[in-house]
Amino acid sequence: MSSVLVAFATKYGSTREVAEAVGDVLSRHGHRVEVLPAKDVRDVTGYEAVILGSALYYFMLHSDAKRFLARHRKTLASTPVALFALGPFHDTPEEMASARGPVDKYVAKADWLTPASVAIFGGRHEPSALRFPDNNPAMANMPPSDARDWDAIRKWADELPAALSLTSS
Numbered sequence: 580m581s582s583v584l585v586a587f588a589t590k591y592g593s594t595r596e597v598a599e600a601v602g603d604v605l606s607r608h609g610h611r612v613e614v615l616p617a618k619d620v621r622d623v624t625g626y627e628a629v630i631l632g633s634a635l636y637y638f639m640l641h642s643d644a645k646r647f648l649a650r651h652r653k654t655l656a657s658t659p660v661a662l663f664a665l666g667p668f669h670d671t672p673e674e675m676a677s678a679r680g681p682v683d684k685y686v687a688k689a690d691w692l693t694p695a696s697v698a699i700f701g702g703r704h705e706p707s708a709l710r711f712p713d714n715n716p717a718m719a720n721m722p723p724s725d726a727r728d729w730d731a732i733r734k735w736a737d738e739l740p741a742a743l744s745l746t747s748s
Contacts, residue, residue, distance in 0.1 A: 588641035593703040604736035617647035635666030659743040665702040701726025
C-alpha cells in the first residue's frame, strides 16, 4: 500500500475541497492518504508520491504552494509529484488555457520539478466571502460561480495511481 500526501494551498477553501476529493479517490484505490494544508507540512520523506493543489490568484500559484515546493525541493526532485490548480471562474477553453499558463511557466522555471501529471480545474467564486485585497469592486461585483467539474476531478484522481507508478494492496 502506497503512502500519498495530498497537500493544498487555499485562501477560501475551494482547493481544500478538491484535495479531499482527490484523497478520497486515492483511498478507494487502496492507498494511505494524508490531506494537509501545504503550509503545515514539515517533512515529505516517507511518502511514495506527493500531490500538490494550489489556488490561482491573479494568475499566480498561491504563495503557500510556492513555499511548499521550495521548502521540499530536494525530496520532491526524486519523488513522483502531481500538481493541480484551481482558478477559472468559468469552464471555457479560453479561461482554462489562461490558467494553465502560470502553472506551466512555474514548472518550466523549476528545472528540478518534473510532475507526472498537471491538471487545471475551474474554481469557485463567492463574493460574500472575499477579504481584502480580493474584495475590490471588480471581484466583489462578479456573480457567484462554481466551475469545479467534480467528474473531471475524480477522473483525474482515478488516473493518478498509474501516472505516479503507485502500487496498492
